Amino acid sequence: MEEKIVYDFDTPVSRAGTYAEKYEARQRFFGKADVEPFWVADMDLPTPEFLVRKMQERLSHPMFGYTEQYDAIYESIKWWMSHEHGADVESAWIALSPSVVTSISLAIQAFTEPGESVALLSPVYGPFFGCTKQNRRKVADCPLKVTDEKFEIDFLALEQQLARPEVKLMLMCNPQNPGGRAWSFQCLELVVKMCAEHGVILFSDEIHSDIVYAPNKHQSVLNIPEADGIALVAHSIGKTFNTSGLQASFAIIKNPRLRSQFTIAQEHVHAMDINLLGKVALTNALSPEGAEYKRQLVAYLHENTQLVCERLRQIDGLRVMQPEATFLVWSDFRVFGDWQTVFKKLIHDANVALSGGTFFGPAGEGWFRINCAHPRSLLLSAVDRIVAEFRVERGA
Ligand SMILES: Cc1ncc(COP(=O)(O)O)c(C=O)c1O
Structure with missing residues (x-):
């Protein structure tokens, strides 16, 4: 019987040198080149090896x-x-x-x-x-x-x-x-x-x-x-x-x-x-190989999104949408003031870059979106920094 592949989504993979937009455009969008990026909706998780191999085979011609x-x-x-x-x-x-x-x-x-x-x-x-x-x-x-x-x-x-x-x-x-x-x-x-x-x-x-x-x-x-x-x-x-x-x-x-x-x-x-x-x-x-990768990926992302929502809910007054789909968590920060103030606080105090709600139209103002398709340890430490900053603000 063929050995079942268990995908590793926990080990961080550096994207340095790949011109990844999520990293390269940080200075332009957030005014801070080293802020941790949880904005652009691509994953900091690797494409399955079988797929990379197929492309490499083609590249050999x-x-x-x-x-x-x-x-x-x-x-x-x-x-x-x-x-x-x-x-x-x-x-x-x-x-x-x-x-x-x-x-x-x-x-x-x-x-x-x-x-x-x-x-x-x-x-x-x-x-x-x-x-x-x-x-x-x-x-x-x-x-x-x-x-x-x-x-x-x-x-x-x-x-x-x-x-x-x-x-x-x-x-x-x-x-x-x-x-x-x-x-x-x-x-x-x-x-x-x-x-x-x-x-x-x-x-x-x-x-x-x-x-x-x-x-x-x-x-x-x-x-x-x-x-x-x-x-x-x-x-x-x-x-x-x-x-x-x-x-x-x-x-x-x-x-x-x-x-x-x-x-x-x-x-x-x-x-x-x-x-x-x-x-x-x-x-x-x-x-079928892709379907198995997807199955494992969805299980990992489900846990990530659940943990992120659980932790964000420790912030008094923050409204958090538990996603039924997507690796994205959408939260309402309006109790913390205008979106520009929250945006600066997220970047400079929590050191995280999230997608600002106005990208999604006027109805998104004051909301922020966090991309949870990252290795869990990095994701949760970023979320913990957000929680620490905003709990302090509400006097917790
Ligand atoms: C709903 C939705 N449609 C389309 C896209 C982009 O797709 P593509 O890169 O194929 O244009 C995204 C990317 O975040 C998306 O969230």
Whole structure:
């Protein structure tokens, strides 16, 4: 019997010399080059060795010219979507794309005209706003409600936004970043129904869908029959395998008309392929070996997020969202004053760089997001510094 690999997520791996954004951009964003970085949503945990080896094997051949979109890429995606997410996908529905954000931008170009509006549920991953505005479309924001430290959709407000004739597309973050909500089937079904009723195309960004904590389960929009005619789903190996720098993602579009509109937008900017190493990584990651890595990773991240929430709750007055999915913990620091004061205190007193809430839209102001995909010892000592600083402030 083959020996089972046990992945080591505890041993820190230095990223020095790799130009990692999370480290290199610290001076620029935080004014302090040595602050410990828990902001950018990539992991300080290693990509599995089997995957690195596959890429190394490819690198041993000395030519890196143009490549085909070979069958194995599509077979791997189909296997993963069926095995991990219970979604039966056909090769013809898949459009490779350099990144999920590229797909968002292309969907905006394909399904809306300048001056029209794109609905979103904020706070949400910043480029949902950025891509909309950069493409000269308007944001139809529908802020989420916080109930029992969980995000909930305000369906009344959403219906009002979707009913506006200028709203042509909705961007849905499923699971949700920054709040870590794994939307339920019923909730997604209602979103789909409302979009269908009002002739709005739905883009479901499912990049975080592999990192979901039991008993929660990822619900792909692909499994909602009413979504067939109106939805695009985007996924990537970037978050799950820490390969965002390889730029390998894909969109799944069941409806032929939507697919053709999307691929025409891709062709306009020549963004209908992924790079050679991305193909190797994608094909090998979305496999039984990759599923085992993911299983162990999710168990590790679950414990990390639970411990972080437990510790942060020692701070009187801090509101903490326990994520159902994602390696991100979203917390409300507003009792400690304006966000600029908290930001400085986090950087200079606690020596941690977190993502500031305004990156996720106006509804995020005063909140901060901590990335828990780090070796546990480093993560918890950073969180302990936050706890020490903010407990002192409240006189604990
Ligand atoms: C919801 C969401 N979508 C997309 C991305 C970025 O994906 P990509 O690098 O494939 O553009 C992120 C990264 O943090 C994200 O959180």
